Amino acid sequence: MPEINKQQAEEFLSNISKEDNVAIIHHDDGDGVCSGIILNEHCIKQGATTKTFTYHLSKTKLSELDLSAFNKIIITDVSVKAIQEDIKSIKNTQIFVTDHHPKYDLPNDVLYFPTTAEGYIPSSRTAYELTGIKKWLALIGVIADSGNLYKENDNFIKETLEELNLTLEEFQKKYSHxxxxxxxxxxxxxxxxxxxxxxxxxxxxxxxxxxxxxxxxEEIQKHVKGYKANKEKIGNINLYQFEPKFQVKGIVAAILSRGNQEETFIFFSQKDSDPNLLGISARDQSPNANLPKLLEAATKDLENSNCGGHPRASGGQIQTKDLEKFKNNLKDYIQKQP
Structure with missing residues (x-):
């Protein structure tokens, strides 16, 4: 079954029972954690025994997780591209996958519920709409994944905020941040x-x-100030390399990009897993943004590089020694634009 619809997804979840051992595998970001919490709570309410696993895109492999005790596996907010081959290592287990990243083929026995046809729908919203659990938490996940920048989430956000008697700004400041x-x-x-x-x-x-x-x-504000003093500019692209104590690279980029929707922001920091690699966070709030295309051009022919994500929020990695090549590729890309 290549893809299932919402009714079939609801049927799978409603059929979970005390007879089931369920593994919930969720992405390690805000949307992944929120959707994981919602789906885990649903399974517990159904009487199932559960265990959660955090999926890190550059570190985790499904084949290396101990999933032998589970007869059902739920995977939420994990790029299907990342697990497309690895998921084949899981045998004799019913697998349900829901995600809002670009679609890729999965084995026919996987219950695959993508939401891309509806637009940019963060997985935490999907988890709520399938279970009815913790709508406020789903809203936190939507905002964490920049879902408030996409009109397809407007009604969900407006309805939830009205129920809570809060503005979006109040909700962000008091809760989601x-x-x-x-x-x-x-x-x-x-x-x-x-x-x-x-x-x-x-x-x-x-x-x-x-x-x-x-x-x-405190860490975020420190690096917002550091960016303003030390940024580099290539055309309308702002670049900044820094070494935060916590993983705030994407947050700093998002804050600065919200204040300037006409330009692109690309930030670099050394990866903890390998000092020879630079992690990349890119943000662009323009309606016409296409960051995957931009990063693909910038990382062209760079060894051990990768990139991907959404039009307005993407990431990747390059070798530290290739930073100047990355910048030169950016310059070439800009020059070729009409």
């Missing part, structure tokens, strides 16, 4: 974050996370 900052705080120890966040049962409970968020906010 704190939640997302906490995920960043525990980025190097993801096994610790899920139990903490799974115990947050209301917006009021988010206040408990303030001690983690405060540390991250």
């Amino acid at each position: 704190i939640f997302s900052d906490t995920i960043v705080y525990f980025a190097d120890t993801p096994e610790k974050i899920f139990p903490i966040l799974a115990e947050i049962n209301s917006l009021h409970d988010i206040e408990k996370l303030q001690k983690y968020a405060k540390v991250i906010e």
Whole structure:
């Protein structure tokens, strides 16, 4: 079954029972964590035994996870491109995949529920709409994944905010930023974050996370100031290399890009997993942005490079020694544009 519809996805989830051992594999970002929490809670309510696994795009392999005890596996917010081959290593298990990244073929026995036909629908919203659990948490996930920049989420956001009697700005300041900052705080120890966040049962409970968020906010503001003093510019593309103590590269890029929707922001920092590699975070809030195309051109012919993502938010990696080649590729790309 190459793809399933919403009704079939709901049927799979409603049929989960106390007879099932379910593994929930979720991306390590805000949308992935929120959707993972929602789907995990649903399975527990259905009586199933569950275990969660955090998926890091450049580190995790499905074939290396111990999934032998599970008869059902749920994968949420993980790029299908990343697991397209690796998923074939899982045998004799019912697998359900839901995701909003570009579609790729999966084995016919995988229940695949992509949402790309509806536009940019973060997986946390999908998890809520399939289960009816924690709508406020789904909104946090949507905002964490920049879903508020896409009109297809307008009605969901407006409806949820009206129910909460909050503006988007109030919700972000009081709740979603704190939640997302906490995920960043525990980025190097993801096994610790899920139990903490799974115990947050209301917006009021988010206040408990303030001690983690405060540390991250200080780190973010430090590097916003650093960018303004040390940025480099190629055409309308702003580049900045820095070494944060926490994984705030994408957040800093997002903050600065929201304040300037006419330009592109590409930030680099050394990867913890390999000092010879630079991680890339790119942001562009223009309606016509196509960051995957831009990064593909910039990383062309660079050894050990990769890139991908969404039109307005993408990432990748290059070898540290290839940074100047990356910049030269950018210059060539800009010159070829009409």
